[in-house]
Amino acid sequence: MSDQPVTNLSESRLASTWGAVTGSWLPAAILLLATIVVWEAVVRIFAISAFIIPAPSEIAQSLVAQWGTLMQATLVTAGEILFGFLVSIVVGIAIALVIVRFDWLGRALYPLVVLFQNVPKVALAPIFILWFGYGLAPKIGLILVIAFFPVTLSMLAGMQSVDRSLLSLMNSVGASPTQILFRIRVPHSLPNLMAGTKIAATLSVIGAIVGEFAGASDGLGYVIQFASTQLDTALVFAALLLVSVLGIAFYYAAEVLERIIVPWAPKFSHA
């Protein structure tokens, strides 16, 4: 390779491909691997008790040993997240549409929504258990109150940032408020909405786990709580790992959705 003359073009293309790979996940992967190795080493060298900090190998063992239970719990939690997430999106969008379309209702609703956002929603978990029991309902309720806000807020921001001259154009040909809403404001808000949806995806995971902490007989949150009372810290970490995987999965699902729904949105890259 070194004695072959390489054109500038292919050289730079090679460099940029390499740059794209290293620029995206390689450094993160190396750091992660290094952390695991150091973690394992430190736990072994200092003989740290497994119920304080389990070594990665112990977490892996626990993951394998409890695979069936963990998968069952993951499925339950994933179902709650998905359901709650979808409800949050629908409710979040509906509130935003009402605020924009019905001026007086919007002026009444918007301050209340913002006020409600300042209530520590996690603290509502026990009340929801009290009202709705131990089933799916309180988890969906909790996810909803935690996750609808970024959806509403981002969609509002998108709908209200339509250029005034564009509105002038629409008004000059006699477009109705409903036409302006659905032909201009809603599509214009989609990039913002998708950004809000990604935040809602992450918050939905938190909502589901908190809901399970407050009262559940199944799910990853329940496993974490149960395992910590048993001092089975390795299992706690194994469940945590699966919660994180769920979080990442939902986030990327939202991102894939974004690429499908708003392919025309200005791309933002980390490179």
Add this chain to the structure above:
Amino acid sequence: MRIETIRAAGGRPAHIRHDDLISAKGVSVVMASQLVLQNIDLSIPKGSFVSLIGPSGCGKSTLLKVLAGLVNPTSGSVSIAGLPPVEAARKRMIGLVFQDANLLPWKNAVDNASMLLGIADKSLSRADLRARGREMLELVGLGDSAHKRPHELSGGMRQRVAIARALALDPAVLLMDEPFGALDAITRDSMGESLLEIWQRTGKTIVLVTHSIDEAIHLSRHVHVMGIKPGRITGSLDIGLPYPRDLSLTEDPQFVRLLVQLRTMLRASHQPGGAS
């Protein structure tokens, strides 16, 4: 000028001056307790090309919005072919182009070009709209970019789509507010040439707001100079140069004479004037 009765849309006869398509009489606009426009009289003949030029803040955009029916004058009256501007706009008689093309990023060029027409005329099918959009893109020289989305178009091309969108309404009047203001000098020149061509082919009446003295002389038949504080028309200049005009015009001694004249008028218009 001869007064005659013509049939206005809707069958009612209307008395308007024979060839004035746009007329403003004693138009004043007060906004936020500030006199933005004072006693504007303007009559623009059908088929004419008129430029408005003046210092920033003198109310050019506001005047254009008054003509478009987007701003109501505080006093005075405006008519477009004998109709109040809002009514004229509803009858698709007014096409608007602003400095920003304001295309919908989720629609391609054809659908952007026919977007306003689709709202103005609900009876048109999707295919009709597409056909009309395509026809207008051809007219502005974008026939082969019909399926491109706005982010795939240059600034000049986007502005051409915006012009196509206005023309798709088949308006009698094209009101343009610094349509080439955000473009580089070369693109600007070629846009100007295209606009002249479109004007000659379609016979539209064009009112152009511009900051460029060259552009005003190159393109228009009449130039109205506006002054500031309060916004008013301080002078008008007939550009007697024959059409078709091209860019070699800028070396014409007549052009240079007009340039000097207009610049002098503009300089005077920068001085605030008292109420008259």
